Amino acid sequence: DAGVTQSPTHLIKTRGQQVTLRCSPISGHKSVSWYQQVLGQGPQFIFQYYEKEERGRGNFPDRFSARQFPNYSSELNVNALLLGDSALYLCASRQSGSSGNTIYFGEGSWLTVV
Amino acid sequence: SQQGEEDPQALSIQEGENATMNCSYKTSINNLQWYRQNSGRGLVHLILIRSNEREKHSGRLRVTLDTSKKSSSLLITASRAADTASYFCATAGANSKLTFGKGITLSVRP
Numbered sequence: 001d002a003g004v005t006q007s008p009t010h011l012i013k014t015r016g017q018q019v020t021l022r023c024s025p026i027s028g029h030k031s032v033s034w035y036q037q038v039l040g041q042g043p044q045f046i047f048q049y050y051e052k053e054e055r056g057r058g059n060f061p062d063r064f065s066a067r068q069f070p071n072y073s074s075e076l077n078v079n080a081l082l083l084g085d086s087a088l089y090l091c092a093s094r095q096s097g098s099s100g101n102t103i104y105f106g107e108g109s110w111l112t113v114v
Numbered sequence: 115s116q117q118g119e120e121d122p123q124a125l126s127i128q129e130g131e132n133a134t135m136n137c138s139y140k141t142s143i144n145n146l147q148w149y150r151q152n153s154g155r156g157l158v159h160l161i162l163i164r165s166n167e168r169e170k171h172s173g174r175l176r177v178t179l180d181t182s183k184k185s186s187s188l189l190i191t192a193s194r195a196a197d198t199a200s201y202f203c204a205t206a207g208a209n210s211k212l213t214f215g216k217g218i219t220l221s222v223r224p
Contacts, residue, residue: 035212040216041216043157056211058211092157105157107155
């Protein structure tokens, strides 16, 4: 079975531009979360979606938004990019919205803002 | 903000030795999960331990949880060069989001 898949793997954007990152969860998983990992730090929670509804939001500005589609895939959008948005963006999936399940991560999307 | 604090921040051992990594956290949890990350790649799930469990094993991994001390430890026995990576503990509360520490860099010398 395929794991969590993310695209693109790497991308470079200019300050002020917008970016869309994509994620497909493990088959049968209905919950998707997004995390940002800055170099040298642990991942920071951005959003969680379950059954297409937002279930949680981390301490990120409104420039960050996300959505989940009927097939449970998800997109993370970041507008008006800043240099500080350069990071590894990780998508994670779990079977349900409850906190008792193992959470699986994808390989991430490396975003560089220049 | 990061809840978990791993200790030590970096660990260097010889192949075949055991590696012990510790994690402390601040608030009540539903479960605690350990992950491995190789050089900027994605996180690989190692083990999940629930708040009502005290110890779990998986292959060469042993995880303990002490909720009274709000701490967990990960033991990797008979380490291999391939175990070289960063290790993170992550706590999950009732709201199901994971809160990570800064990670431990493990180097296993051949």
